[in-house]
Each structure stands twice: as C-alpha cells, then as structure tokens.
Amino acid sequence: MELRDYSIDGIGKMSGGVYRNVDIDGMGKVEGDLQAESVEVDGKATFLGSVKSGDLEIDGMATFNEHVEAKDVSIDGMGKFGRGLNFNELEVDGSLSGEGDFIGKELEIDGMFKVNGKVSVEKLEVDGFIKVNGDIEADEISGDGMFKVDGLMNGENIDLEIGRSSRIKEIGGNSIRIRCTNDATGSGFMEAIESITGIFSSASKGSCNSEVIEGDFIELEDVVADVVRGNTVLLIGDCSIRRVEYRDGLNMEENVKIKEEVKI
Amino acid sequence: MDENLISKKDLLTLTGISYGQLYRWKRKNIIPEEWFIKKSSFTGQETYFPKDKILERISKIKDMKDDRSLDELADMFSPVPTEVSLTKEELIEKGILSQRAMDIYEELYGKLESFNFDTILNPYILQSVLLSGDVTFDEGKNLLKILSGYNDINKLNGYNIILIRKFGIGVWLVANLNGEFKVDEESRIILNSSLMTFIEALKIKLERV
Numbered sequence: 407m408e409l410r411d412y413s414i415d416g417i418g419k420m421s422g423g424v425y426r427n428v429d430i431d432g433m434g435k436v437e438g439d440l441q442a443e444s445v446e447v448d449g450k451a452t453f454l455g456s457v458k459s460g461d462l463e464i465d466g467m468a469t470f471n472e473h474v475e476a477k478d479v480s481i482d483g484m485g486k487f488g489r490g491l492n493f494n495e496l497e498v499d500g501s502l503s504g505e506g507d508f509i510g511k512e513l514e515i516d517g518m519f520k521v522n523g524k525v526s527v528e529k530l531e532v533d534g535f536i537k538v539n540g541d542i543e544a545d546e547i548s549g550d551g552m553f554k555v556d557g558l559m560n561g562e563n564i565d566l567e568i569g570r571s572s573r574i575k576e577i578g579g580n581s582i583r584i585r586c587t588n589d590a591t592g593s594g595f596m597e598a599i600e601s602i603t604g605i606f607s608s609a610s611k612g613s614c615n616s617e618v619i620e621g622d623f624i625e626l627e628d629v630v631a632d633v634v635r636g637n638t639v640l641l642i643g644d645c646s647i648r649r650v651e652y653r654d655g656l657n658m659e660e661n662v663k664i665k666e667e668v669k670i
Numbered sequence: 671m672d673e674n675l676i677s678k679k680d681l682l683t684l685t686g687i688s689y690g691q692l693y694r695w696k697r698k699n700i701i702p703e704e705w706f707i708k709k710s711s712f713t714g715q716e717t718y719f720p721k722d723k724i725l726e727r728i729s730k731i732k733d734m735k736d737d738r739s740l741d742e743l744a745d746m747f748s749p750v751p752t753e754v755s756l757t758k759e760e761l762i763e764k765g766i767l768s769q770r771a772m773d774i775y776e777e778l779y780g781k782l783e784s785f786n787f788d789t790i791l792n793p794y795i796l797q798s799v800l801l802s803g804d805v806t807f808d809e810g811k812n813l814l815k816i817l818s819g820y821n822d823i824n825k826l827n828g829y830n831i832i833l834i835r836k837f838g839i840g841v842w843l844v845a846n847l848n849g850e851f852k853v854d855e856e857s858r859i860i861l862n863s864s865l866m867t868f869i870e871a872l873k874i875k876l877e878r879v
Contacts, residue, residue, distance in 0.1 A: 526697075543697045560693050580690030618715055620678075622690040633713065635679075637688065649713060651679075670679065 409443070414451075422455050430466075445476075447483070464500070473506070481517075490523060498534070513544075515551070524557075532566075550587060553614070564621075568614040575617055582621040582636075586614050586628035586643075675707065675718040676725070685728050698744045700731060723864075730870075746873050749827040749866065754876055755784045766790065766875055771797035774807075778814060787872070792817045794875075795831070795868045804860050805833060809840040816842050826865045833861040 409426040414434035422438025430451040439455035446461075447468040454471050462476035469486040477494040481502050490506025493513075501518040513527045517534045524540040532549035541557035550567030553559075558576040565583045568574075577584070616631040624636035628643040635651040641658035649666040650656060656667060676684070682692065695701045707718045727747070734743060745752070758781070761767045767790065775793040776782075782789060796814050799805040805813070813831065820826055832843040836857040844865075853859060 545697075560697050562690070562694060562697075578689065578693040578696075580688070580694065620689045620693075622688045633715070635689070651713075670683075 414449075428459075439472075515549075530561075566614075571613065571615075573615040577616055577619045577621070579621050581623040582619060583623075583625040584614055584619075584627070584629055674721040676721040678717040678719070681719060681724060681728075685725070685732075687728060687732075694740070695731065698740045700740065700743050700747050701727060702747075746870060746877075747866075749869065752787050752873050752876055754787050754790070756790070757784055758782065761785060761790065766872075767793050768797055771800070774811060775814065778811065779818070787876075788821075790876075791869065791872055794872050795865075798868060798871070799831075799833075799861060802861065806840065809833060809842070812840070813842050816844055820844075826869075829865045830862055831865060832859065834858070835860050 409424060411427045411429070412420060412425045413427075413429040414420065414432055416432045417434070418432065419435040419437060422436055422440045425440070425442045426444075428436075428440065428442045428445045429448070430446070431448045433449050434451045436451065436453045436455065436457075439457075440453065441458045443459065444461040444463070445457065445459045446463045446465070448466045450467045452469045452471070453474075456472040457470060457474045457476070459474075459476045460478070462474070462479045464479075464481045464485045465483045467484045469488070471488045473489040473491075474487055475492040479491070479493045479496040481496075481498045481500050483500045485498075485500070485502045485504075487502070487504030487506065487508075491504065491508050491510070493508075493510035495512045495514075496502075496508075496510055497514045497516070498519050499516045501520075503518075503520040504522070506523045507526065508521055508523065509526045511527060512529045513525070513531070515530075515532045515534050515536055519532075519535065520537045522539045524543070525538055526541075526543040528544060529546045530542065530544040530548070532547075532551045532553070535552045537554040539556045542555055542559045543561070545562045547559065547561040547564045548566065550569070552569040553566070553572040553574050555574040558578060559574050561579040561582075563581045564577065564579050565581075567585050567587050569587050572586075614629045616629065618633050618635070619626070619629075619631050620635045622637045624634060624638070625640040626634070626642065626645050626647075628645060629641075630646045631648070633649045633651070634641075634647050637653045638655045639650055639652045639657070641647065641650075641656075641662040641664075643659060644661050644663075645658070646663045647665075649668070650664050651668045651670050653670050656669075658664070678692070682688065692701070696703070696706065701724070705719050705724055707720075709716055709718055731743060734746075738746075756764075756766075758772060762769055762772060771793045774796060792814055795817065796810050799813060800807070800810050813833075817831075826844075829844055829846050832845060834841050834843065834853050834857050836854075840860065
C-alpha cells in the first residue's frame with residue numbers, strides 16, 4: 407500500500423496512523439500513535455500518542471507525551487520528551503528536555519540537554535550543557551561544556567573539558583581525562599578571595615566536582631573530588647582531592663592538594 | 671539480609687580485573703546493576719558486591735571472554751531467553767535433553783510439536799536436578815509442576831529453587847531470597863540453586879547446537 411503524506415499548515419489536528427511524511431508547520435496536535443518515514447515540526451506540535459519514525463526533525467517546538475523511537479533525530483528548536491527516546495543518531499542544537507531513558511548510538515549535544523532518567527549510547531559528544539538526573543553510559547565520551555550529572559558517568563574513554571561549576575557525582579571507566587576550562591581572565595573579586603582562602607581557587611577557574619572518580623588511567627586538571635582511585639593517576643594544576651588510592655603510579659604538580667594518598 | 675559482601679577494592683585485587691573492565695561489564699549489563707551496592711565508609715563511598723555471585727560471574731566472564739564478544743556475553747547473562755525452536759527428536763539427538771527427562775515432561779504435559787527456550791528450560795532443570803542424584807523421581811515431578819506455574823521467565827531472575835527434606839519428604843521452594851535462611855534441625859537442605867545458573871547453562875548448551 408502506498409503511504410500518504412500528511413501536513414498541517416494552519417491550526418489542525420490528526421488522529422495518528424501510518425504515513426510517509428508528516429509535516430507540521432502551523433500548530434498541530436497528533437492525538438493517537440503515529441508511525442511515519444519522516445516527521446518534521448516547524449511550528450508547534452503536541453504528540454499525545456507514541457511516535458515511531460525514520461527521521462525526526464524539530465525546528466519549532468514539539469512535545470511528546472509517549473515514547474518516541476526514531477533513527478535520525480535532529481533538534482534545532484525545542485523538543486520535550488515525556489517517556490524517553492530511542493534513536494540511532496541524535497543531534498541537539500537547540501534544546502531537549504525529558505523524562506525517561508534516552509538510548510541510542512550517537513548523541514551530539516551542541517545546545518542544551520536536560521533529562522530526568524538515564525542516557526545510554528555508544529558515543530557522546532557534548533559542546534553545550536548537559537544535565538542528567540541519572541546515569542550516563544557511553545563507550546566514548548568527549549567534548550567540552552557544562553555538566554550536571556547526578557548519577558554515574560560510565561565510559562570506556564572519557565575526555566572532557568568541563569566548564570565552571572560542573573558536577574558529575576561519579577565517574578568510572580578505563581581512561582578518564584578531565585580538564586576544567588581555565589577562565590584565564592578571572593575576576594578580581596574571585597582572585598582576592600582565592601588569595602585569602604585558597605578554597606575558591608578552583609571554583610574561580612571553573613571546577614568539576616565529583617564524589618568518586620575511578621579508572622585505570624586518570625588525568626585530572628583543576629578538579630575537586632572526594633576520592634580518586636586508579637592504576638595510574640596524574641594530577642595537574644589546582645586539583646584538590648581528599649583521598650587518592652593508586653596501584654601503579656601517582657604523579658602530581660606542586661599546586662595539587664591531597665589529604666591522603668594510599669598505594670594499594 | 672546480612673549477605674556476604676566484598677568491596678570493590680578487594681574484588682579487583684582478588685580477581686585481577688581492572689576498573690575499566692568492571693565498568694565496561696557494568697555498561698554492557700554483564701554484571702547487573704543491582705549487584706552494585708553503595709555504602710559509605712571512612713575512606714569515602716565504597717561499592718560492595720554479593721561475594722559469591724560476583725566471583726562466580728567474573729570467573730565465567732574470564733573463561734568465556736576470549737571466544738565471545740561482549741554483546742554475546744550480555745545475551746548469555748541476560749534473563750531474556752534465546753530464540754530457539756527445536757523438535758523433541760532434535761533435543762534428544764543433540765544431547766540437550768535426555769529421553770528420560772522428555773518422558774516425564776510428556777507424561778505431565780503431553781507432546782509438543784516444537785520447543786522454545788521456555789519449554790526446554792523446565793525439563794532441562796528437571797534433568798539437571800535428577801542427574802545430581804540428590805533428587806528423587808517424584809520430587810522431580812513436583813518441581814516441574816511448580817515451575818510450570820510460572821509463565822514469564824524474566825520474573826524468575828534472582829530466584830532460587832530449594833529442596834528441603836524432612837523424614838524423607840521433600841518440599842520445594844521457589845523463592846526470591848536475598849539472604850540466609852534456616853531450617854529446623856531435623857530438616858535438610860538438599861538443593862539450593864539459582865534459576866539463573868540453569869538459564870545460563872542452557873543458553874551455553876543451545877549455543878553449541
């Protein structure tokens with residue numbers, strides 16, 4: 407059976423169904439489950455049912471109340487996902503927010519990504535802001551930006567430049583390299599405080615806070631953490647760590663502050 | 671609830687695996703999420719594992735990891751059944767089920783055209799416990815009956831089958847126990863095995879078909 411296209415240009419609603427291309431340019435509501443080869447939202451759309459599509463492009467604003475599954479997803483506008491998203495590739499240049507699990511192969515975030523759930527992909531690249539209220543799992547995790555992760559970031563290779571006041575509760579993996587982006591100009595106020603207390607030294611440059619960082623090869627720059635455990639650990643700049651446990655080697659620059667170091 | 675736990679640090683030392691491997695296996699669900707038990711200690715937050723389970727799992731992973739991909743291992747340890755469809759004759763011929771186990775199964779449930787993972791599993795468990803020599807024929811039949819009451823294999827993840835015998839009378843328990851239990855002095859625990867061990871063993875057997 408030949409599939410038909412469907413488009414909403416003005417204000418309209420559709421009941422869902424199986425289509426080829428679905429375009430919503432005006433303001434539209436999809437009331438049932440929708441299956442399509444491609445779905446494009448340029449205006450404002452609400453999907454009350456589940457969506458299964460080959461391509462999903464959101465240039466306007468889209469809200470999904472049920473689970474969404476799509477191969478290639480690109481969000482230049484705003485996407486709100488109520489029950490998770492399964493994808494092959496997801497590129498967020500605008501903003502994505504949502505509840506549930508976001509599971510796929512490749513995830514690229516250049517804009518904003520705020521999720522109440524778990525993120526599990528093969529490759530994660532962040533150049534924007536990511537806030538996850540759960541775990542992040544990926545083989546490769548890279549990028550620079552602002553991170554707020556309340557769970558575990560678990561990756562084979564983690565290589566991040568992290569912005570001011572980021573926080574990743576736990577980090578675990580094989581090779582972990584984290585540098586805080588050094589805000590070289592530094593405000594005079596922060597520098598004054600720094601000279602008095604030293605406590606804010608890393609915060610003034612943008613700090614990454616973690617409770618636990620565990621890996622085989624760990625390299626940290628200007629990172630504040632409670633416990634770091636690794637085979638080889640290299641600490642650079644103004645790292646401040648309460649306890650470091652290492653197996654093979656610990657190297658650090660002179661400014662690094664460690665309360666306890668234990669060779670295991 | 672005082673299950674025997676092992677800290678992550680001790681686990682890595684004892685098994686010789688690395689942080690990278692452990693996190694990788696966690697990511698691939700080869701080690702289930704619920705085995706990672708968080709506790710705070712004076713050295714900061716520590717992770718503990720149920721000792722027997724994790725040691726058994728890691729030794730299996732180490733045995734198999736050279737021949738299989740991580741995804742294959744993940745399938746093997748997942749409670750989701752392998753897709754399979756075999757006839758009675760094929761099952762016997764390939765040595766997955768014995769004629770004896772098949773006879774008992776058919777006596778209770780009639781003949782089946784073809785067997786899928788779920789329908790192979792129950793007679794397979796029966797056969798395994800009978801072969802152990804500890805379980806009588808009638809007890810075996812009773813186990814089969816109680817297992818047949820479960821339709822969904824996923825729900826049995828974490829369950830054990832336990833045979834308790836007192837004065838020659840056996841009683842089966844299918845239970846999700848997260849700790850130790852006691853029986854009275856005159857009773858004996860004849861068998862206590864996790865259902866997952868049968869599921870894993872059957873998956874490995876079927877893979878060789």
